[in-house]
Amino acid sequence: MKPPLPRSSHRQASIALALAAALLGAASVRGQSVQGQTQGGTLSAIVQPEPPTLMLGLNQQAPTIYVAGKIYQGLLTYDAQLRPQPALARSWKASSDGLSYTFELQRGVKWHDGKPFSAADVVFSVDKFLRTAHPRSRLVINRYLDSITAIGEHGVEFKLKEPFSPFMSLFVVDNMPMIPKHIYEGSDFYSNPANQTPIGTGPFKFKEWKKGSHIVLTRNPDYWKKGLPCLDEIVFRVIPDAASRAVAFEKGDVQLLRGGDVDNVDIKRLKALPNVTMSTRGWEMYAPLAFISMNQRRPPFDNLKVRQAVMHAINRKFIVDNIFFGMGKIATGPIASTTLYYDQNVPQYAFDLRKARALIQESGVNVGATPVRILSFPYGSAWDRLAEYTRQSLEQIGFKVQIEPADAGGWAKRLGDFDFDLTFNFTYQYGDPALGVARHFLSTNAVKGSPFVNNQGYRNPKVDALFANAAAARSPELRQKLYSEVQNILMAEVANGVLFEIENATFHQKHIRNLVQTGIGLNESFDDVCFDKK
Structure with missing residues (x-):
């Protein structure tokens, strides 16, 4: 009798069965029917x-993904069970050896400037742009992709150097x-003028983007899904103060x-408002996990015992309960408990x-x-x-600490330039450790x-190999064994200071339909988001 599979292996097996069915042909395109709902209107x-920036190929900070996910599209999207669904690809199939994947593209797709979208764009995007410029995807592309070839105008074939289980x-x-x-071929991707007016x-x-005020997106009249999108416009307002954002929603100025748009202390009050719906769905693909990043390139965090001391000095239950008002769960390791190959049997602090x-x-070490x-x-x-709590905690064990403020762009630049001692971050897991977790620890990604990326400068050849x-x-059994070993090492060496798994709340007025339908939630295209008919 065979022993039972571990929990994650059961999930992997069910996903594999669902994927096998999907690979035989794509499901019908989501969101074609909008009966009982009205065309037009502005979503605020x-x-x-x-x-x-809104150039999604160059920047993947959360606010960029949120807005630019309505401008750009990928070949696939994913349901709440993380099964692939059609987007710019209408169908797909894989070879039995896991080394070849063929996609058939949607017909009649145009870029926003009217030029036709074709297989040549897919080849360029993956083999040129993303291979060079994307901090996450380039790891997989450069490590595993042997070639990508256009098959006529509407087909592409990916060939891998070796199997990569989470490819789909x-x-x-x-x-x-x-x-x-x-637009981008032959240009400097980072300085191309189109980065300011994304297509x-x-x-x-x-x-329109009026800095400090708002970003406006308008309906694409030539969108490839007939009759969509429903909305005329989406206006993303920039309101720096959390209390003011909550008031704007209560008054109906924002729908x-x-x-993260409001302080967690306001969630209970907003949830009780009439004609308001709250949901925590739509984060299945991301499973965000917050951590402390300590720069290991220089003292004092180049010392393991100092990093371990920091973890013992932080009361993570207090953080979840009193700073984030219960919207989270203490993390036991770098892989979220909802992600494949999670193992809770690792060193704890x-x-x-x-x-x-x-x-x-x-x-x-004289940490002071x-x-x-x-x-x-x-x-x-x-x-x-x-940040204030962490300063107080570190000062209790002898550190001298100062907090340096930054906006989103400044924080990203300084972290990307390794110009920090300690900061906070959260990672998106992307359904598999090979996609969302490894990038933070691989020596080649420092x-x-x-x-x-590996901003903290952690290096361990054994972890790279695992x-x-x-x-x-x-x-699945072998993958579980390997990922369990890597989780134990990363926690023992405090490769990053894991804090908590984030729970996010979405609030919207009840007359808005189709907001959260997939595993990527509000980062979806919003092509079938509509208002109820009055």
Whole structure:
């Protein structure tokens, strides 16, 4: 009799069965029927903080993904069970050896400037633009992709150098946005003027960005899904103060709030408002997990005992309960409990100031010799309070600490340039550790230019090998074994200071339909978001 599969293996097996069925042919395109709903209208939302850019191929900060996900599209999207669904690809199939994947594209798709979208754009996007410029996707592309070839105007074939088990989970829009070849080919991707006026294939076109005030997207009249989008416009308002954002929603000036748009202390009150709906769905693909990033390139965080002391000095239950008002769950490791190959049997760091002080003494490091700079995380007042709490906690074990404020662009640049001592971040898991987790720890990804790589400078050749072997393994049991080992090492070495799994609340007025329908939630295209008929 065979032993039972581990929990994650059961899930992997069910996903594999669903994927096998999907590979035989795509399901019908979502969102074609809008009966009982009205065409037109303006949806008013908030973007918080204001993004540094809307060029999704170059920047994947949360506010950029939220807005630009209506402009750009990927080949696939994913349902709440993370099964692939059609987007710019209408169908797909895989070879039995897992080395070849063929996609058939939608017909009649145009870029926002009227040029036709074709297989040549897919080849350019993946093989040229994303291979060079995307901080996450380029890892997989350069490591596993042997070639991508156009098959006529509407077909593309990916060939891999070796099996990569989560390949079909790679095509979420912010991982693999399609980029117009006719605009970017032969240019400097980072300075192309089109970065300021993004052009995609999505249901909404860029109209206006008034810095510090609002971003406006307008209906794409040539959108490839007949009769869509429903809305005429989406206006993303920039409101720096959390209390003012809550008031704007209460007054009806804003109809939609995304996780992080308001302080968590306001959630209970907003949930009780009449004609308001709250949901925590739509984060299944991302499973965000917050952590402390300590720069290991220089003292004092180049010392393991100091990093362990920091973890014992932080009361993570207090953080979840009192700073984020219960909207989260203490993380046990770098892989979220809702993600494949999670293992809770790893080293833990209980809140223990006596233990923290003892570790500082054992380290032999004078942690008070030079002030530690906390680079503030510019995603709302809860993160500001977390910085203050962390300063107080570190000062209790002998550190001198100063907090340095930054906006979203400044934070991303400084983290990407490794110009920090300690900061906060959260990672999107993307359904598989090979896609969302490995990037933060691989030695080869300790490169400047992005806030979502191995910014802390952690290096361990054994961890590199474990991640590589786990990504290539075809057996769920073997992948679980390898990822369990890597989780144990990362926690023992405090490769990052894991804090908590984030729970996000979406609020919207009840007359808005079809907002959260997939595993990427509000980062969807919004092509079938509509208002009820009056």
